[in-house]
Amino acid sequence: MGSPCWGSFIRCYRESYFFSLYASSIGIAFFLVQIALELRPALPEEVRQTVQASYTSTTLNNVDCEAALNQLALLMQDDRLYADADLSLPRLSDKLGLSTHQLSELINTRLGKGFSRYLRERRVDAAKAMLCAEPSASVLSVGLGVGFTSQSNFYEAFREIEGMTPGQYRKLQAGRNEKVD
Known part of the structure; x- marks a missing residue:
């Protein structure tokens, strides 16, 4: 009764309909955002002030922020805490002698990023060094060695931070090293 052409046509029509609806x-x-900005040109500034006001009642009054940031850097660099796949904000705050709220506020306000982003960046930095220092190591072993729990998490974080895959980064660095020699 029904020819395969009709099924394909209907499926194609349905997919294009949903794509059109999505687009x-x-x-x-986008149009509504433009209207909101036209009606209230000060809206971006109001949003920025609201975000800044979120930390007006700081939890860092009795904390030496510079010392805490230095200790955090040492724990990451010397103790390689980033390589612990189970590292969490509560565990790290315990090591620093801070509450989770204090550590979260410290990282957000002083480093301009959240804990997860900070940790991913430390892991990617370590991975970059390992990719160059250990050219025979597999990309997966490098990712697992710096604390990522899967290859997909590693690739996603690396691409987000560096704009390329770990393999592409390794090839690029190997090419640069050959030109120097």
Whole structure:
């Protein structure tokens, strides 16, 4: 009865319909943001002030922030805490003698990023060094060695931070080293 062409046509029509609906909703959202900005040009500044006000009642009054940041850097660099796949904000705050709220605020306000981003960046930095220092090591072993729990997590974080995959980074660095020699 039904020919395969009709099924394919209907499936293609349905997919294009949902794509059109998706694209239209993105356009509508963009249009609404533009209208909001036209009606309230000070909106971005209001949002920025609201974010800054979120830390007006600081938990860092009795904390030597510079010493805590130095201790954090030492724990990451010397003790390689980033390589612990189970490292969490509570465990790290215990090692620093801070509450989780204090450590979170310290990282957010002084380093301008959240704990997860900070940890991913430390791991990617360590991975970059290992990729160059150990050219025979597999990319997966490098990722696991610096604390990532899977290859997909490693690739995703590396691409987000460096804009390329770990393998591409290794090839790029190997090419640069050959030109220097």
